[in-house]
Amino acid sequence: MWDFLQTYGGRLAEGTLVTAAQFALATAVALVAALAAGLGRLSAHWPVRAAATTYVEIFRGTSLLVQLYWIFYVLPLFGISLPKLTAGFLSVGLNVGAYGAEIVRGSILSVQRGQWEAAYALSMSPWKRMRRIILPQAIVLMLPPWGNLLIELLKGTALVALIGVADLMFVAKQINGSTFLSAEAFGTALVIYYLLARVLITPAMRRLERSMARRLGRA
Amino acid sequence: MELSAYPLELPPDDRPMVRFMNVTKSYGSLVVLDDLNLDIQRGEMVSVIGPSGSGKTTVLRMLMTLESINGGVIYIDGKPLTHMERKGVLVPADEAHLRRMRASIGMCFQHFNLFPHMTALQNCMEGPVQVLGLSKAEARDRSEELLKMVGMIDKKDQHPSRLSGGQQQRVAIARALAMRPRIMLFDEVTSALDPEVIGEVTEVIRRLVAEHDLTMLMVTHQMGFARDISDRICFFYKGKIEEQAAPEQFFTNPQRERTQQFLRAVKDAD
Ligand SMILES: Nc1ncnc2c1ncn2[C@@H]1O[C@H](COP(=O)(O)OP(=O)(O)OP(=O)(O)O)[C@@H](O)[C@H]1O
Ligand SMILES: [Mg+2]
Numbered sequence: 001m002w003d004f005l006q007t008y009g010g011r012l013a014e015g016t017l018v019t020a021a022q023f024a025l026a027t028a029v030a031l032v033a034a035l036a037a038g039l040g041r042l043s044a045h046w047p048v049r050a051a052a053t054t055y056v057e058i059f060r061g062t063s064l065l066v067q068l069y070w071i072f073y074v075l076p077l078f079g080i081s082l083p084k085l086t087a088g089f090l091s092v093g094l095n096v097g098a099y100g101a102e103i104v105r106g107s108i109l110s111v112q113r114g115q116w117e118a119a120y121a122l123s124m125s126p127w128k129r130m131r132r133i134i135l136p137q138a139i140v141l142m143l144p145p146w147g148n149l150l151i152e153l154l155k156g157t158a159l160v161a162l163i164g165v166a167d168l169m170f171v172a173k174q175i176n177g178s179t180f181l182s183a184e185a186f187g188t189a190l191v192i193y194y195l196l197a198r199v200l201i202t203p204a205m206r207r208l209e210r211s212m213a214r215r216l217g218r219a
Numbered sequence: 220m221e222l223s224a225y226p227l228e229l230p231p232d233d234r235p236m237v238r239f240m241n242v243t244k245s246y247g248s249l250v251v252l253d254d255l256n257l258d259i260q261r262g263e264m265v266s267v268i269g270p271s272g273s274g275k276t277t278v279l280r281m282l283m284t285l286e287s288i289n290g291g292v293i294y295i296d297g298k299p300l301t302h303m304e305r306k307g308v309l310v311p312a313d314e315a316h317l318r319r320m321r322a323s324i325g326m327c328f329q330h331f332n333l334f335p336h337m338t339a340l341q342n343c344m345e346g347p348v349q350v351l352g353l354s355k356a357e358a359r360d361r362s363e364e365l366l367k368m369v370g371m372i373d374k375k376d377q378h379p380s381r382l383s384g385g386q387q388q389r390v391a392i393a394r395a396l397a398m399r400p401r402i403m404l405f406d407e408v409t410s411a412l413d414p415e416v417i418g419e420v421t422e423v424i425r426r427l428v429a430e431h432d433l434t435m436l437m438v439t440h441q442m443g444f445a446r447d448i449s450d451r452i453c454f455f456y457k458g459k460i461e462e463q464a465a466p467e468q469f470f471t472n473p474q475r476e477r478t479q480q481f482l483r484a485v486k487d488a489d
Binding site: 122 | 325346
């Protein structure tokens with residue numbers, strides 16, 4: 001095992017960095033898409049609602065792998081060619097964003113109605129009510145489900161190997177293909193994915209939850 | 220009555236602070252308020268009492284424009300609140316008109332509805348800064364003065380979760396006053412409070428009545444308090460004003476059968 005890590009550790013580390021970058025970029029895409037679609041589904045204007053619902057339905061109702069292939073292989077037929085790195089995080093981000101949109105929508109709806117009414121009674125505009133009063137409280141409700149979703153997102157990034165992005169999974173498969181050290185290659189990948197989730201994502205989310213609770217004066 | 224029959228503005232010699240003119244409100248087939256006509260004069264304190272479900276809260280919420288109305292027009296200081304002028308006739312108001320008009324109305328709720336992510340001071344500063352466009356410094360001065368008035372200045376940096384119900388309600392009153400409203404609405408502001416802290420909230424309202432020329436409309440179940448501070452009592456029954464009179468007259472010599480029944484019932488409950 002030591003020999004294995006000495007020989008392939010460098011490449012696995014590079015793959016891990018690519019995975020981390022895909023994770024970070026896909027998270028950014030997912031957050032923006034989820035916020036836009038979540039708010040869009042609550043819009044007073046029906047075309048906005050329709051667009052948001054269509055997005056959520058399509059990306060939740062079909063598999064991530066098919067979406068990835070569509071964005072990488074089919075979009076070029078319509079004149080939109082994306083580099084594989086971009087196609088990778090964009091697919092994962094849009095897919096997770098569709099689930100995130102439901103979290104955004106649900107948590108906005110679970111902020112007590114009285115909060116909206118109090119902001120209304122202060123003559124705040126609809127957008128200010130949302131931005132200053134409702135969203136800050138909704139975000140606190142959103143954090144725990146987003147923690148789970150981001151772990152799903154991390155696992156989802158492993159699929160980008162299938163369009164040739166040299167992420168952790170891609171490197172592990174390469175090593176396996178040339179050396180047949182399956183247990184070592186995939187075992188190491190497994191451990192790294194687990195550590196990324198449990199040592200980075202989960203504690204970071206916990207810390208965020210705690211600091212948000214403090215801002216509500218609850219801690 | 221057709222909308223075109225309503226005046227675009229009330230004449231200068233007949234301008235109560237609030238006028239409900241033939242106002243109707245229904246939810247589906249349930250008529251909650253039927254042809255309501257009610258004037259409230261400048262600086263007047265009117266208490267609304269009545270059995271549960273008689274439409275008291277609905278009256279306040281319509282005035283706050285939290286509820287739309289199905290018929291009639293509400294005027295504030297002679298100008299239409301629920302409607303606006305378009306080509307010489309009144310049409311239902313749009314969001315911008317409602318926002319402009321309701322800036323002169325403040326409301327306090329049964330469950331306070333303070334913003335939990337802001338301190339007491341921030342709660343009070345939010346409206347002045349975000350809506351009135353005051354500078355932070357001006358808004359802070361104004362808010363601190365009001366928090367002093369309601370006796371909450373030493374808790375100004377606490378979040379609502381750290382305050383008792385009575386304290387939260389006092390902050391909520393300061394928050395509404397920070398907008399410098401001309402009309403204040405109180406919907407059972409002491410109903411959710413423990414008996415021992417009700418006094419600290421009613422005391423604040425008493426001072427408002429004594430020291431400010433606000434026009435106030437208050438829904439309450441506290442008959443003694445209503446009798447003490449009101450200029451007029453308005454008794455609602457099944458979506459209509461059954462009887463209204465000055466407090467002394469109302470409580471000592473109610474005219475209507477239903478009023479007498481209601482007053483007997485609340486006396487028995489005490
Ligand atoms: N959003 C709504 N949808 C349907 N019916 C409603 C709604 N809000 C109020 N009502 C009905 O309207 C009537 C008047 O309600 P309102 O809240 O004004 O009564 P209230 O006099 O304030 O009663 P309480 O003393 O219990 O607070 C009630 O019959 C109530 O059930
Ligand atoms: Mg009520």
